[in-house]
Amino acid sequence: MLKHYLLTPGPTPVPPKALLAMASPVIHHRSLEFSQILAEVKEGLKYLFQTRNDVLIFAATGTGAMEGAVANTLSPGDKALVVRGGKFGERWAEICKAYGIETINLDIEWGRCIRPEQILEYLRKYNGIKVVFIQAHETSTGVKFPVKEIGELIKDKDAILVVDAISALGAMELLVDQWNLDVVVAGSQKALMLPPGLSFVSISERGWKWVERSRLPKYYFDFKKEAEALKRDQGAYTSAVSLIMGLLENLRYIKEQGLDNIIEHHRRLSQATKSAIKAMGLNLFTKESPSEALTAVEAPAGINGQDIVRLLREEHGIMIAGGQGRLKGKIFRISHMGYIDKNEIIAVISALEAVLNKFGYPVKKGAGVRVVQEILFD
Amino acid sequence: MLKHYLLTPGPTPVPPKALLAMASPVIHHRSLEFSQILAEVKEGLKYLFQTRNDVLIFAATGTGAMEGAVANTLSPGDKALVVRGGKFGERWAEICKAYGIETINLDIEWGRCIRPEQILEYLRKYNGIKVVFIQAHETSTGVKFPVKEIGELIKDKDAILVVDAISALGAMELLVDQWNLDVVVAGSQKALMLPPGLSFVSISERGWKWVERSRLPKYYFDFKKEAEALKRDQGAYTSAVSLIMGLLENLRYIKEQGLDNIIEHHRRLSQATKSAIKAMGLNLFTKESPSEALTAVEAPAGINGQDIVRLLREEHGIMIAGGQGRLKGKIFRISHMGYIDKNEIIAVISALEAVLNKFGYPVKKGAGVRVVQEILFD
Numbered sequence: 151m152l153k154h155y156l157l158t159p160g161p162t163p164v165p166p167k168a169l170l171a172m173a174s175p176v177i178h179h180r181s182l183e184f185s186q187i188l189a190e191v192k193e194g195l196k197y198l199f200q201t202r203n204d205v206l207i208f209a210a211t212g213t214g215a216m217e218g219a220v221a222n223t224l225s226p227g228d229k230a231l232v233v234r235g236g237k238f239g240e241r242w243a244e245i246c247k248a249y250g251i252e253t254i255n256l257d258i259e260w261g262r263c264i265r266p267e268q269i270l271e272y273l274r275k276y277n278g279i280k281v282v283f284i285q286a287h288e289t290s291t292g293v294k295f296p297v298k299e300i301g302e303l304i305k306d307k308d309a310i311l312v313v314d315a316i317s318a319l320g321a322m323e324l325l326v327d328q329w330n331l332d333v334v335v336a337g338s339q340k341a342l343m344l345p346p347g348l349s350f351v352s353i354s355e356r357g358w359k360w361v362e363r364s365r366l367p368k369y370y371f372d373f374k375k376e377a378e379a380l381k382r383d384q385g386a387y388t389s390a391v392s393l394i395m396g397l398l399e400n401l402r403y404i405k406e407q408g409l410d411n412i413i414e415h416h417r418r419l420s421q422a423t424k425s426a427i428k429a430m431g432l433n434l435f436t437k438e439s440p441s442e443a444l445t446a447v448e449a450p451a452g453i454n455g456q457d458i459v460r461l462l463r464e465e466h467g468i469m470i471a472g473g474q475g476r477l478k479g480k481i482f483r484i485s486h487m488g489y490i491d492k493n494e495i496i497a498v499i500s501a502l503e504a505v506l507n508k509f510g511y512p513v514k515k516g517a518g519v520r521v522v523q524e525i526l527f528d
Numbered sequence: 529m530l531k532h533y534l535l536t537p538g539p540t541p542v543p544p545k546a547l548l549a550m551a552s553p554v555i556h557h558r559s560l561e562f563s564q565i566l567a568e569v570k571e572g573l574k575y576l577f578q579t580r581n582d583v584l585i586f587a588a589t590g591t592g593a594m595e596g597a598v599a600n601t602l603s604p605g606d607k608a609l610v611v612r613g614g615k616f617g618e619r620w621a622e623i624c625k626a627y628g629i630e631t632i633n634l635d636i637e638w639g640r641c642i643r644p645e646q647i648l649e650y651l652r653k654y655n656g657i658k659v660v661f662i663q664a665h666e667t668s669t670g671v672k673f674p675v676k677e678i679g680e681l682i683k684d685k686d687a688i689l690v691v692d693a694i695s696a697l698g699a700m701e702l703l704v705d706q707w708n709l710d711v712v713v714a715g716s717q718k719a720l721m722l723p724p725g726l727s728f729v730s731i732s733e734r735g736w737k738w739v740e741r742s743r744l745p746k747y748y749f750d751f752k753k754e755a756e757a758l759k760r761d762q763g764a765y766t767s768a769v770s771l772i773m774g775l776l777e778n779l780r781y782i783k784e785q786g787l788d789n790i791i792e793h794h795r796r797l798s799q800a801t802k803s804a805i806k807a808m809g810l811n812l813f814t815k816e817s818p819s820e821a822l823t824a825v826e827a828p829a830g831i832n833g834q835d836i837v838r839l840l841r842e843e844h845g846i847m848i849a850g851g852q853g854r855l856k857g858k859i860f861r862i863s864h865m866g867y868i869d870k871n872e873i874i875a876v877i878s879a880l881e882a883v884l885n886k887f888g889y890p891v892k893k894g895a896g897v898r899v900v901q902e903i904l905f906d
Contacts, residue, residue: 154555156555161766161769169552172723172770173548175542176539176540176542177534177539179539209588210592213766214588217747248747249747345768345770345771346587346766346767347725347768367627367745369595369598369627370595387589388589388591389724390723390724392723392771469559
């Protein structure tokens, strides 16, 4: 018998209370009952995003809200700067291209971090950049980008900062208002501990100025229309009521636990996993600014990362992620995002020891596990 | 104690098996297990749509797929014809406008039906129309439009037919291939008996030619990218795995019951409801071509339709829909769409008798109920 463990950077496991809430009979999206739920969800999202502004909710996965962030902040002929340090940076550039935006790419070696000053250099070099697109955490490489510092640098420039925090929000510190992050996108299936299907967007006061003058086509992801509806505790179109009922449970859970404690929990799981990986003689792929959301590991010479992922799943029931795009086969990624506990970290490291030995890479049984125990079981 | 009954034209009640499937632990969207689910869902959707072609699935509500239908079939400078006979016809026009499409509106009085020849007249009068947008069923008025006849008329013209079947599919006959419907949009929260959050699109061979040459911006709702991914039994981005697990159960249910039987069930519920309404001395709002998906009723003189909706909910636990847009307060709509049985039709008619009497409109107790019994309990 194999039970199943989901340690992938989305989707992540869903707490039983949220699963049960989502199995409740469907209620109408224009009912008072649903508006009351949405009112509480609205407050919960403000807490999670650490913002005073309403956070928009879309029935769509993260890419939909990313597209919304492009379509709602830019106009034909506008210029954008995209930090491309992985697959999701490439996605920003692809969306901008689809909308005919002149896109300047600031390419970072995958696994490395940007220096905040590079943004300023580009803003100076390429005149008239209206929006800077970046990831708070590049899920494909495990690199955390310094969005706080970048927000500080461009808050008085004539450009706004749009941050994909899909795999960052709730897994690492992210103070939207205090850090001057103008537009921040998040998704349900990451540290928010829900099934895929919801995405979220916060918009700063400065960000709204860009939205006001944007002239790219949009309808479903129209920020202004959603914001107006949300003021009345409704969605502009039919809301994904079941997912939002699950969301309410998870936002309550996050509030009960306290956001700081949840961030600290992720930090500890991340530290334990990374230390165990090193104790097993493996190399972390993330060379700079590793995130607390996942641990990206180089596959040992001669072993395909996809095979490690496959054997963990087939023989141990543990689902982790392989490499994406150009990193396929070269790395594997253990997520500690969302509803994951210390016993699951023990399980994945213990299984990884066995799998590596099977592939001929020698690891002493318990070498990694002991490190996890030392860090997490004190 | 009040139990809750959902007789609204979306969302509709969800069968317990689907609720439980959606409460299952989340699986990964790139797993073999999920691909196997998607492969079966793909076949089930082909049966439901009565098409040979793959049906695309989007994590979004119906409006998202409607936007996709506009963005994927048209190019800048193109001309479109929109049949506007209610709120959702207006939505096609709004989306076209948002994308800068030159839109010719064919306005039909709300509650009335179009004559198929009117489409030909417009195609002749306004040269170069590329796409005709229409509803199979205009949810706001209860009118069923003759999309079969229109499909036949334009199948050899240089224009395609795009049909919003969001509240029609599974509630009334709709033979996508046989009727030459080029692009057909559907949603999860109607006769598909799921929570809101999924939408669907079928595309004919002729439709794909339009998609191939379309140059409007799109990313999340990119039909070509989704079709390619679906060939591999995947979604292009993160799939809404939980909703799709519920979808699998409902598609199995539809297949077991047989689509013809399900359509016949809707026809009978609709006939019973409409007959009961007339027996109560009320007027149907839908003057021509009434749909089997819902019954739209004129509020009696001096009574606000919204008050009827409110009292049914507050005193009887029954949620029906009021009028939308310019019909607000003037009508109310009883849906028989999806997972609704004859006892619920008895309940809503019986409660309606009581509510009308309360508002001073005299109805003999049981006058409507008896008609429902005669039609449905034989």
